[in-house]
Amino acid sequence: MKTTEEKKKKSRFGKAPRSIQSTLLISFTAVSLISMVFLCLMLYGQFSRSAVKMTTESSSQLLSQSATRLESYLLSMRRISDAMYYDVIKDTDLSLTEDSMNSESNLLYEANRDNLISLALFSQDGKLVFASPTAVEKTNVDVTKQEWFRKAMEQTENLHFSTPHVQRIFDDTTYRYYWVISLSRAVVMTQNGVPGFGVLLVDMNYSSIDQMLTEVNNMNSQQYIYLCDSSGALIYHPKQMQINSGLYAEDNINAASLDDGVHEVTFNGEKRYEVVNTVSYTGWKLVYVIPKRSLFSGMLETRYFVILIVMLALFVIFLMNQLVSRRVTRPLRLLSRSIRENSPQSAGEGNKPPEIYIGGSSEVQYLGQTLQDSYDRNYRLMQDIVVEQEEKQKSELDALQSQINPHFLYNTLDSIIWMIESERYKEAVFMITQLASLFRISLSKGRTIIRIEEELHHAENYSNIQKIRFRNSFSVKFETAEEVKNCCTVKLIVQPILENAIYYGVKDMEEGGEITVRSWMDKDIYIEVKDNGYGIPEDQVALLLTDNDRARKSGSGVGLINVHNRIRLRFGEEYGLKIVSEPDEGTTVTIHLPAVPYTEETAKELEEGKKP
Amino acid sequence: MKRQNHYFFLLLLCLAIGIGLVVWAIFDSGRKPEKYRISVVVDNSESNRWVPFLEGLKRASKDNDVALNYVSTGKMTGLEQEKGIIDQEIENGTDALIVQFCQSSQTKELVTDISGQTILELVGTDVDRDTISTENCACVSTDDVAIGKALAAQIVSDQGSLANEKIGIFMTGSAMKAVRDRRDGFEEDVRKAGATILWEIKDDRLTEQQIEEKQREEAVDILVAMDDESLQVLNDYLTATGASYPLYGVGCSDRNVYCLDNGQISAMAVPYEFNMGYQAVTRAVGKLKNPMSGMQNDTVDFAMITKENMTDEKNQRLLYPIVQ
Numbered sequence: 001m002k003t004t005e006e007k008k009k010k011s012r013f014g015k016a017p018r019s020i021q022s023t024l025l026i027s028f029t030a031v032s033l034i035s036m037v038f039l040c041l042m043l044y045g046q047f048s049r050s051a052v053k054m055t056t057e058s059s060s061q062l063l064s065q066s067a068t069r070l071e072s073y074l075l076s077m078r079r080i081s082d083a084m085y086y087d088v089i090k091d092t093d094l095s096l097t098e099d100s101m102n103s104e105s106n107l108l109y110e111a112n113r114d115n116l117i118s119l120a121l122f123s124q125d126g127k128l129v130f131a132s133p134t135a136v137e138k139t140n141v142d143v144t145k146q147e148w149f150r151k152a153m154e155q156t157e158n159l160h161f162s163t164p165h166v167q168r169i170f171d172d173t174t175y176r177y178y179w180v181i182s183l184s185r186a187v188v189m190t191q192n193g194v195p196g197f198g199v200l201l202v203d204m205n206y207s208s209i210d211q212m213l214t215e216v217n218n219m220n221s222q223q224y225i226y227l228c229d230s231s232g233a234l235i236y237h238p239k240q241m242q243i244n245s246g247l248y249a250e251d252n253i254n255a256a257s258l259d260d261g262v263h264e265v266t267f268n269g270e271k272r273y274e275v276v277n278t279v280s281y282t283g284w285k286l287v288y289v290i291p292k293r294s295l296f297s298g299m300l301e302t303r304y305f306v307i308l309i310v311m312l313a314l315f316v317i318f319l320m321n322q323l324v325s326r327r328v329t330r331p332l333r334l335l336s337r338s339i340r341e342n343s344p345q346s347a348g349e350g351n352k353p354p355e356i357y358i359g360g361s362s363e364v365q366y367l368g369q370t371l372q373d374s375y376d377r378n379y380r381l382m383q384d385i386v387v388e389q390e391e392k393q394k395s396e397l398d399a400l401q402s403q404i405n406p407h408f409l410y411n412t413l414d415s416i417i418w419m420i421e422s423e424r425y426k427e428a429v430f431m432i433t434q435l436a437s438l439f440r441i442s443l444s445k446g447r448t449i450i451r452i453e454e455e456l457h458h459a460e461n462y463s464n465i466q467k468i469r470f471r472n473s474f475s476v477k478f479e480t481a482e483e484v485k486n487c488c489t490v491k492l493i494v495q496p497i498l499e500n501a502i503y504y505g506v507k508d509m510e511e512g513g514e515i516t517v518r519s520w521m522d523k524d525i526y527i528e529v530k531d532n533g534y535g536i537p538e539d540q541v542a543l544l545l546t547d548n549d550r551a552r553k554s555g556s557g558v559g560l561i562n563v564h565n566r567i568r569l570r571f572g573e574e575y576g577l578k579i580v581s582e583p584d585e586g587t588t589v590t591i592h593l594p595a596v597p598y599t600e601e602t603a604k605e606l607e608e609g610k611k612p
Numbered sequence: 613m614k615r616q617n618h619y620f621f622l623l624l625l626c627l628a629i630g631i632g633l634v635v636w637a638i639f640d641s642g643r644k645p646e647k648y649r650i651s652v653v654v655d656n657s658e659s660n661r662w663v664p665f666l667e668g669l670k671r672a673s674k675d676n677d678v679a680l681n682y683v684s685t686g687k688m689t690g691l692e693q694e695k696g697i698i699d700q701e702i703e704n705g706t707d708a709l710i711v712q713f714c715q716s717s718q719t720k721e722l723v724t725d726i727s728g729q730t731i732l733e734l735v736g737t738d739v740d741r742d743t744i745s746t747e748n749c750a751c752v753s754t755d756d757v758a759i760g761k762a763l764a765a766q767i768v769s770d771q772g773s774l775a776n777e778k779i780g781i782f783m784t785g786s787a788m789k790a791v792r793d794r795r796d797g798f799e800e801d802v803r804k805a806g807a808t809i810l811w812e813i814k815d816d817r818l819t820e821q822q823i824e825e826k827q828r829e830e831a832v833d834i835l836v837a838m839d840d841e842s843l844q845v846l847n848d849y850l851t852a853t854g855a856s857y858p859l860y861g862v863g864c865s866d867r868n869v870y871c872l873d874n875g876q877i878s879a880m881a882v883p884y885e886f887n888m889g890y891q892a893v894t895r896a897v898g899k900l901k902n903p904m905s906g907m908q909n910d911t912v913d914f915a916m917i918t919k920e921n922m923t924d925e926k927n928q929r930l931l932y933p934i935v936q
Contacts, residue, residue, distance in 0.1 A: 025620070138873075138874070139874070140874075140875060163925075165923070165925075165928060166923075166928050166931075166932050168873065168923065175866045175867050175869070175870040176866075177866070177869075177932050179932065179935045206935055207935045210935050239671075239675075240929070241667065241668070241671055241886055241890075241933060242671060242675075242890065244926055244929040244930070245668075245884060245886055245887045245890065247887065247890060300641045301638060301641050301642065304634050304637050304638045304641060305638065308631065308634045308635065308638065311627055311630050311631045311634060312631060314627055315624065315627045315628065315631065318620070318623060318627070319624065322620060
């Protein structure tokens with residue numbers, strides 16, 4: 001069964017309960033952390049929204065500018081096409097104006113050569129009518145199968161912009177090939193007076209668009225712009241080669257279906273914003289890709305700074321919480337400490353009641369005051385108990401001593417009567433003298449503590465009386481060390497042992513009965529009463545100092561246990577008797593006493609029950 | 613209580629250390645990190661055949677923000693010359709090397725030596741890949757045996773039965789394992805198809821005259837070049853003589869693309885050289901960023917291009933990687 005104290009020390013989960021300061025500290029810290037996390041999340045959310053808004057707005061602006069530049073470029077190409085058609089081809093018999101047509105075509109080309117690769121007119125059956133700059137057509141090339149030609153002939157009313165492709169119409173002996181975007185349209189042309197259809201081709205230099213958009217993309221490495229047509233086919237992409245090689249993927253098919261504006265999409269597991277702007281007339285889509293991770297890239301220092309602020313805030317919060325919790329719980333801790341220092345076990349000890357801390361807030365003061373009152377009451381009660389115990393101990397001692405007198409007096413007087421009746425007056429006088437001495441020492445003016453010398457003298461008086469009674473059938477020898485004579489002892493402790501040695505040891509021996517009473521000091525004092533009598537069986541030796549109810553056959557009626565208890569009551573548990581006996585060999589009883597020199601003060605203290 | 617106080621001071625100590633680290637990081641982040649320097653050493657670096665490869669190198673360098681040093685070299689005379697250039701680059705403190713050896717034999721010791729000093733990415737199957745330690749060295753290359761077999765399959769597809777057909781093979785980079793692998797793959801399959809390899813010319817300085825003389829001695833029906841350079845010489849030979857033979861080969865230079873376009877070359881296996889360059893830089897950077905990681909060999913694909921499919925969008929990007 002666990003004690004209540006042990007139970008208190010363990011909480012319901014088996015752990016030691018926390019101190020109130022820790023609880024306060026943890027609570028304050030938890031509340032601070034939660035508030036801080038909440039605040040951070042709020043700020044982060046606000047900051048994210050602002051960052052997204054700012055980025056998308058600036059990207060929309062950039063996209064719009066790029067779209068305007070692109071539209072301007074494409075418009076200029078359309079104007080070239082219009083100029084060629086309306087000023088040179090339409091309403092003119094090309095067979096009659098070949099020179100002027102070539103001249104005007106070359107002029108237009110020269111004026112726009114930075115953006116143009118070639119201007120060419122093909123008849124309906126794919127035959128080259130003219131081209132600027134003048135170039136040799138590749139053999140085995142059928143333009144009617146090329147996409148720009150087919151689209152122009154399929155939808156004659158429109159201008160058609162192709163996706164980027166390598167021009168494969170004219171031969172270049174330097175092995176050069178050009179990436180172009182073809183602007184083609186069906187035209188009505190007259191040759192030799194015969195009107196017919198043809199296709200006017202303006203091959204724009206793709207590198208112009210490529211450079212235009214590459215410039216924009218060089219501004220940011222993670223965010224980029226790409227261009228696709230209305231079906232999603234890529235026209236320009238900064239990672240075009242990587243895409244073709246399968247090293248990169250783009251969301252172009254999906255982006256082509258998006259309306260103009262900002263869209264949040266997830267592509268290949270990555271969240272991104274796609275800002276879409278449609279280029280007028282062509283239906284091409286300019287897409288600005290903003291990966292979410294890029295919103296905060298380049299803000300490493302800002303991130304560190306935020307982390308630093310958070311950590312500093314945490315540092316201050318922990319420190320402040322510690323200080324506040326210490327301050328708040330200080331009276332309780334002082335109260336707790338004063339209670340711990342004055343445990344209930346020690347509440348009654350000492351000369352005054354323990355002092356409990358009374359201070360701090362009114363609640364703690366009240367608690368302290370109540371405990372102080374309780375301790376005071378306990379102290380008084382304990383003092384009463386101590387007094388009662390001492391009185392009880394003294395009365396017990398007195399009762400033990402009072403058992404001796406009747407027995408001894410009876411025995412001695414019995415012997416004297418016997419001597420007088422047998423007219424042995426001299427011996428009777430000696431006996432009465434011994435008895436008087438014995439009683440004087442026994443009384444000792446009512447003291448319990450006497451000198452060892454007196455105690456041994458008392459034993460000697462007794463042995464003299466007994467030797468007369470038993471006609472000197474045994475001898476008693478006293479060997480006393482000088483240093484023990486003036487030490488303290490409880491009176492009447494040797495005589496009962498001597499009495500036992502006589503009655504149970506040597507009394508019935510026919511001759512040679514010897515008793516030796518020897519005293520010496522070895523740190524403590526030892527008084528040994530040794531006889532060479534019959535001895536005591538081993539099983540009875542053990543009972544001599546423990547069994548209080550053993551019936552006595554003869555003697556003074558004061559057993560060894562009586563002596564043993566008196567010594568222990570007066571001097572402590574470590575002192576008392578020790579009995580060694582061997583049947584037919586004899587018995588040795590050793591008295592163990594503390595070495596306390598006899599003075600008035602020491603005797604008085606021992607009388608009052610104080611331990612040496 | 614004492615233990616709780618210990619925990620508290622431990623927590624404060626941790627926070628204080630954290631604050632110190634963050635302050636250090638703030639100062640440190642202000643410094644601009646140095647870019648990795650990667651040097652590229654290839655045989656005859658100015659050759660047109662390296663254009664797509666160089667484009668791949670450039671794109672990968674831009675994507676990975678590294679400084680690329682494409683070392684200008686002429687036609688290498690031997691491994692000693694190349695080693696001198698590589699040693700010079702290592703001495704200049706390059707972080708990684710991308711190397712194409714001008715020959716395959718006796719390179720194992722050189723590879724071991726270089727990879728002990730810096731990160732090495734080999735281009736082309738220049739050494740036996742199984743013998744290379746992947747600790748500091750790896751290869752990016754094509755499956756050359758497969759290229760040879762694909763050429764054989766294309767010839768069978770174009771010419772039908774090859775029974776009684778005689779084939780002449782040309783190689784300028786005969787010392788290269790890659791070229792030998794292509795030849796082996798090709799020979800195995802065309803022989804199965806019934807063709808006869810009448811002769812092989814292995815000469816690093818192949819000329820039209822050599823071809824003409826050989827044809828006079830023993831005329832073949834089909835000409836096959838195992839590398840870009842010999843394919844160019846064969847084109848020159850056909851242009852100069854006006855002869856008309858089915859011509860097949862491996863190449864990627866603009867000259868050969870032009871000849872493919874005008875029909876002089878029947879079909880040409882074109883390795884994805886762009887990918888080769890891109891992967892080489894990417895792998896080297898990966899190793900530089902994670903020094904404890906091993907390196908991985910890569911095999912890039914190739915495409916069999918004919919006049920008919922050369923206008924496909926994907927093939928256009930393969931054949932004409934540069935916007936002009």
